[in-house]
Amino acid sequence: MLSCFIYNKKIMYMAEVLLFEALRQGLQEEMDRDPRVMVMGEDVGHYGGSYKVTKGFAERYGDLRLLDTPIAENSFTGMAIGAAMTGLRPVVEGMNMGFLLLAFNQIANNAGMLHYTSGGNFTIPIVIRGPGGVGRQLGAEHSQRLESYFQSVPGLQMVACSTPYNAKGLIKSAIRSDNPIILFEHVLLYNLKEDLAEEEYLVCLEKAEVVRPGNDITILTYSRMRHNVLQATKSLVYKGYDPEIIDIVSLKPFDLGTIGASVCKTHKVLIVEECMRTGGIGATLRAAIMEHFFDYLDAPILCLSSQDVPTPYSSPLEELTVIQPNQIIQVVEQLCEN
Structure with a gap:
């Protein structure tokens, strides 16, 4: 259409x-x-x-x-x-x-x-x-x-x-x-x-996307979790929170310019990923933020990742291994109230 x-x-x-x-x-x-x-x-x-x-x-x-x-x-x-x-x-x-x-x-x-x-x-x-x-x-x-x-x-x-x-x-x-x-x-x-x-366009391979500007907290995410974060944001905004959402897009190298500018503004960071907790993208990203922007942080960086288990076939168990919007809401409230 x-x-x-x-x-x-x-x-x-x-x-x-x-x-x-x-x-x-x-x-x-x-x-x-x-x-x-x-x-x-x-x-x-x-x-x-x-x-x-x-x-x-x-x-x-x-x-x-x-x-x-x-x-x-x-x-x-x-x-x-x-x-x-x-x-x-x-x-x-x-x-x-x-x-x-x-x-x-x-x-x-x-x-x-x-x-x-x-x-x-x-x-x-x-x-x-x-x-x-x-x-x-x-x-x-x-x-x-x-x-x-x-x-x-x-x-x-x-x-x-x-x-x-x-x-x-x-x-x-x-x-x-x-x-x-x-x-x-x-x-x-x-x-x-x-x-x-219909016109041709390109997307930069090294650039993160600011999906939603905000001032209270920086939420860094990518792929499917972008949509879980956006779903959680509807409830967060209704409750009075103002999160900044960034789709990092480039998993290697990170766009530390865009990410750093957001961290310097909000001073709080939550990483939401579907990757595993041990050795995942979130762990590497958290280390990079700590190395470059530690002085701008007012709270520990929190990371919501999938559990370190092979993904179960059972639908209820499968859902438990992946981050859901209600978990994002709880952690944002926790970080913003500190």
Whole structure:
């Protein structure tokens, strides 16, 4: 459905787009723009991808640019890295991000390091993307949060999309980058809707997004938890609190400029993530804030993370392992009343 409005004397056309469709639009625009862009992965070709991000691409681009691979993540990820070294710009889709643990060696020792170990002779312009996070009764092996695994690997860049708008802009920017980039998509956000302008745009890979300005407390989050935070904020605002919400977007490196400006204003910080508590993004972010902005804090930094257990299949138990809006409300009240 199309709608339009006038901005700077120009007619802007808007269309309601689902997040997976936004990813498809961004990928298609880049494949049309640059013949070096290719996609490989399990069922990405004639089947159209496990979540239909590449639906119709096989007919549009042919089997050489839409490469259906065997169920062998280590092999086709290594092949994509070799393709990137020789001048192509491959996009690797993991049918589920948890399966990419089978390609950890290729991603860590090759994609992350070859630019440096070759003395700069090779660049690795590869994008690794696919569905991850805790879904709905997908079980432990399909409910992986790989950001905690890859954040310490030198040479890798990581971003997480949370809306159709930033999903499209991030995948386009990632494809154009010469760095190896992991784009994290949440399996429960693929059907999220948003009106997008038809005009082309990019989203910065290193910039956090201030979702809601506020003065009482800084809430740092990303991916699915952005929406849990926004849900909790409705109740917090009704109770008189004024939280500032920041979607960090860039999981590596952090946008400490945007984050620091907020901390210096509110003096209190809550981190909300779906990642595990031990060794997660929140732990690293908390350490960075303590290192750079400790003098501006009026209270300890609190971090709400998933429990350090394999995600249960049972729906009630699964819900208990992930942060819920009522927990966010309680902790914000606790911090703001101190």
